Amino acid sequence: MLRFLGLVVLGALIGGLAALAAVGFVSAVLWLNDLLLISPRGRMMFAHPEALAIATVLVPALGGLVVGQLHRAIRERRPHTPADVIAAVQTRRGRLPARAGFLSAVSGLVSLGAGASVGQYGPLVHLGATLGSLGAKLLKLGRSDDNVTIACGVAAAIATAFHAPLAGIVFAHEVILRHYALRAFAPVAAAAIVGHVIATNVLSQGALFHVADTAVPQPWEFAAFIVIGGLGALVAGAYMHAILAVGRWAARLPVVPSLRPALAGAALGLVALWVPDILGMGQETLRFATIEGAFGGFELVIVLVLKLTATALCIGMGFGGGVFSPALVIGTLFGALCGTLIGDTGLAGDTFVFYAVCGMVAVTAPVIGAPLTSLLIVFELTGSYVLTTAALASVTLASPIAAQLFGRSLFDIQLANRGLDLSAGRGRALLQSARLKHLLSQDCVTLNPRDSIDDAVASLGHHGHGEAYLVDDKGRYHGSVTLADLEVMRGRGQGQRRVRDCPRTPRPVLGPEASVWSAMHQLQDVTGEAIAVVDDKADDAFLGVVYESSIARAYLQYSEELRREEHGTG
Amino acid sequence: MARVDHGMRRACMGALVGLTIMLAPSTYGDEPAAAALTVLSWGGAYERAQQRALFDPFTEATGTPVEVEQYDGGIAELRRAVAEGDVAWDLIDMTRSQAKAACAENLLDPLPSELLAPAPDGTPAERDFIDGALNRCSITHSVFATVVAYRRDAFPGRRPTSIADLFDQQRFPGPRALQRTPAVNLEWALLSYGVPKEEIYRLLSTRRGLSLAFERIDSLENLHWWKAGDTPVRLLAENEVVMASGYNGRFFDAMINRDLPIEILWDGQVQEHETWAVPRHAAHPDIARDFIRFATSSERQAALARLIPYGPSRHSATLQVTTHPDSGVDMRLHIPTHPLNTERAITKDDDWYARSHTRINDYFQDALLDDREDSGDR
DSSP states (O other), X not given: OHHHHHHHHHHHXXXXXXXXXXXXXXXXXXXXXXXXXXXXXXXXXXXXXXXXXXXXXXHHHHHHHHHHHHXXXXXXXXXXXXXXXXXXXXXXXXXXXXXXXXXXXXXXXXXXXXXXXXXXXXXHHHHHHHHHHXXXXXXXXXXXXXXXXXXXXXXXXXXXXXXXXXXXXXXXXXXXXXXXXXXXXXXXXXXXXXXXXXXXXXXXXXXXXOOSSOOOOXXXXXXXXXXXXXXXXXXXXXXXXXXXXXXXXXXXXXXOGGGHHHHHHHHHHHHHHHOGGGSXXXXXXXXXXXXXXXXXXXXXXXXXXXHHHHHHHHHHTTOOOBSHHHHHHHHHHHXXXXXXXXXXXXXXXXXXXXXXXXXXXXXXXXXXXXXXXXXXXXXXXXXXXXXXHHHHHXXXXXXXXXXXXXXXXXXXXXXXXXXXXXXXXXXXXXXXXSBSGGGOBOOSEEEOTTSBHHHHHHHHHHHTOSEEEEEOTTOBEEEEEEHHHHHHHHHTXXXXXXXXXXXXXXXXXXXXXXXXXXXXXXXXXXXXSEEEEEEGGGTSEEEEEEEHHHHHHHHHXXXXXXXXXXXXXX | OHHHHHHHHHHHHHHHHHHHHHHHHHHTTTSOTTOOEEEEEOOHHHHHHHIIIIIHHHHHHHOOOEEEEXXXXXXXXXXXXXXXXXXOOSEEEEEHHHHHHHHHTTOBOOOOGGGSOOOTTOOOHHHHBOTTOBOSSEEEEEEEEEEEEEETTSSTTOOOOSGGGGGOTTTSOSOEEEESSSTTHHHHHHHTTTOOGGGHHHHHTSHHHHHHHHHHHHTOSSEEEEOSTTHHHHHHHTXXXXXXXXXXXXXXXXXXXXXXXXXXXXXXXXXXXXXXXXBTTOSOHXXXXXXXXXXXXXXXXXXXXXXXXXXXXXXXXXXHOOBOTTTOOBGGGGSTTSGGGOTTOEEOOHHHHHHHHHHHHHHHIIIIIGGGGGGSOO
């Protein structure tokens, strides 16, 4: 009980830290944007058009240069993102690396400050998670508690950045933890509340979208919202795959990786001379897209395509930063396009903003894999129930269609590409990432193939085992023999023959990197005591054996830990 | 009992302030006795109130006569005068945005905040003044607002409630009058699209935002552009227009003192700081600073706010605002800073205007004024 309360207090503390970090981050981005002539306000207040044009190209390019150098200091040579947080929590690895985490935050800050078309929520989420994990590490807490503190940091970051505590709590559960346990809920809620309180007292940011008077859509319009959801899923798919495709394409470019972001920045700046809407997070563009008549229909298509391309270019070429804010802009532009088309038919009333918000939710929910969070963000930011139900209609189709066609979220697709498949749930991912190495035992009988069968039987009898493994002088593995087969040969009077003449039982072997999951699968085809572990990369070197009972024990232990983490109350 | 105490304290403070002022001239003994303070102010009801609450009491307390000249804002005159080294005014009553612009151009003397008097309870001036009141070359003395006023008899059975109604000539038909400047008009135009007030200047910084705003203003039929602050009141009084923008003080004067059938729409009010500033090469900068200390005391600020409904820039003064000395109107409801009036109040972004006004003005001229010269201010 005391321990549980302690965890709640720790959650609140981490929430406070993460919220302050988020406030600092957001303010620093705004300050940099004004200073570096990225924000429209900064640009309007700057008097020299020629210098402004030069800065538009130079600032993102130089920002890219800095970011590229920063990434050289990170082991993976790329900024860490929420995907890394998800991987750490889902595989119960925890312990996010602090150094890489803070470097990633700085990378995000520089990228956003220099006007790259990326989002700020990704870096904020990762920064919050890093702070949470750091707290758990300093207090030497276990992995389950580490997961909870990570979720606390994430929830506080979202609660602060969006002024939306409920969305923060749900995001932490829906995207990061992916299970619901009271044990995690209380600390996460505490963190979100602290974040919210800090945000309302420090950040004087207006609501993301403001709806003056809520016209009520006609019944048929809800059908339109559902269809927008379906189409939005396709836009989301195009967005996600554009990012991945640019990443693959960039890897083949004959340019040093650390210079790629600078290249993307220069390209972004050049296009921004013509369409400045694509610079930065695009909060102004987002707002305009909710205003009927701010964009022409054709203009919407242009800005949408350019924003999507610019974001894919920036993220694919290695800028640090999130995918959420650009998705908000792209989605809102898409919704505005739908609204404009429907408005042209003359059937709809004063409901333009509904279409914009539906498009926004339909694109963002699949990208981050969080339909509930997206809905709550709409609800908490607008306070409009009608608008939330419209968004609900839209997300109904968007999320499942995108999940079927593309995957649960961009993060999941990225993780799957890195070899962590979360599509079958956490239990499997955990077992797949759990290595066998620590189960490896040397407590087994090894025989030289040239040993005589009599000696082999004696040796097995002496050690009390029923199986032996044939390993030659060079340590190579040559299969296994059972005591029963040896006895049969000895019974036939062949006791002086070599062990290598004994019929071998066909047995699968495991590689040194095999996971508990694959071992468990091999077990289905094996009757015996243990499975040999052989490194086929090192000329079939015999490393030892893994006993069936220890595989089963490990399996049960992991399942039990998950069960306790996900269903325990305290 | 408490009331008596309060009165006693105020009397004491008054005496104290008087004493300070009486003693002040001796510090500047070499100042010729006949030296007059020349103040540049805005004229009209505003100047009458200043005369009664500030200028006359100052002359009474110090013996220094105050001469007042009028202008309609702008720093072009000041720029010319400073350049020629022939500045005719000792003190200028200017908007904070223009004061900032003038300060950046080195047209004003710096004003240290030490010259300000503390609040009656001893709170230092730095904490008693509202946020953003103390600047390098200017000190905010009151907060005024540009608001929309409408004729009560123009829309039978209806009242405008939102700034969007200014642009809604379907529901609220009739001619409009707006100030011939981009300021305030652009803000209202964007507000009418449902843009939250926090984002107004961010969006106005984009060409898209400006075009949206111009489009909205351009859609108005039968629009009069006014320049001088008393024109909108006259246009409303003569029924030339049914809705007009204007300074809340002028509208109040027309409503209360002249019984004009008009009403103020507080939604979307754009608040501005009105400041005192001392121009460079002023003839009597010391008297000007003495006057600033005198006029920004809590007592004088409250006295001014009882005559003309401008929100005092000191917290201590706001608490002292009571009824109008002649009409008995409760002035607290008529000052822009009253909570009932501030629900959707915008504070004019001076920095933004200070650094972009030439460009914004050009865009404004190009978009709206060229083809409207004929329907301009009468």
